[in-house]
């Protein structure tokens with residue numbers, strides 16, 4: 001791999017990964033992007049899920065909402081890594097690698113943080129993304145059905161009996177990173193869509209995750225609740241971190257916004273991201289005005 005060692009590049013790479021769809025990768029990606037922008041950092045976003053393009057559409061919706069409502073919404077510089085077409089796997093992977101390398105070239109020294117959203121299936125771009133991660137965030141639905149991305153759970157004693165394909169994939173990516181540049185990827189698992197009604201099942205799930213954490217080497221976040229607002233944000237490209245006013249939302253925001261915001265802030269704090277390496281006071285000062293977006297220049301198909 002010819003990507004620069006993490007020691008040389010300025011950008012810290014945060015990857016959202018989970019082999020299951022609907023676990024909240026794209027939603028969490030967007031929230032982390034906006035959290036970092038609001039802290040005054042220069043942020044690039046990369047969508048490697050070019051079938052769903054959820055993050056891309058989320059960002060496009062934000063741009064449109066800002067334009068039509070005349071709002072000053074912070075925007076990342078956004079890139080889409082497209083799936084390649086070709087005769088052989090080798091050909092396809094070579095093309096996808098070239099696209100990815102081009103994106104990495106453009107972002108690795110000009111940004112403080114790069115947030116990468118990945119698809120819910122094992123693909124070449126998904127594996128490349130995991131191998132690049134300085135921080136990997138894995139949202140999991142708060143359900144035993146979704147725990148099988150880590151392994152098989154014995155229903156009698158809740159022990160893990162077999163590691164899963166995804167857990168292996170992360171371990172491999174981690175090992176590669178250590179060998180290439182001595183960096184240990186920080187892996188954070190966060191339960192998503194937690195039901196407000198506490199249940200025995202929830203407690204059991206939490207117990208299994210706590211037991212898995214030291215074995216697989218991840219840190220466990222407090223989690224994000226199931227809230228209708230998360231679904232309502234998407235069409236306007238808004239997040240729980242945007243201004244809580246009628247001008248921004250078009251309607252009165254609710255208490256649920258505030259609670260969602262607190263959960264996202266807790267997650268962002270838990271990541272303990274390193275201070276930006278780039279020496280550019282305009283962007284590193286907290287609260288610095290977001291620069292105008294050179295928006296979506298690579299997005300148009």
Ligand SMILES: Nc1ncnc2c1ncn2[C@@H]1O[C@H](COP(=O)(O)OP(=O)(O)O)[C@@H](O)[C@H]1O
Pocket residue numbers: 020021022023024025026027028054120192193194224225226227228230231232234
């Ligand atoms: N905490 C949450 N509460 C309610 N709905 C959520 C929450 N997180 C995600 N969703 C919704 O779940 C669906 C899947 O989320 P998404 O972020 O697209 O997952 P993924 O990228 O992993 O496939 C979307 O409709 C999204 O709005």
Ligand SMILES: [Mg+2]
Pocket residue numbers: 025026027049052054055117118
């Ligand atoms: Mg997604």
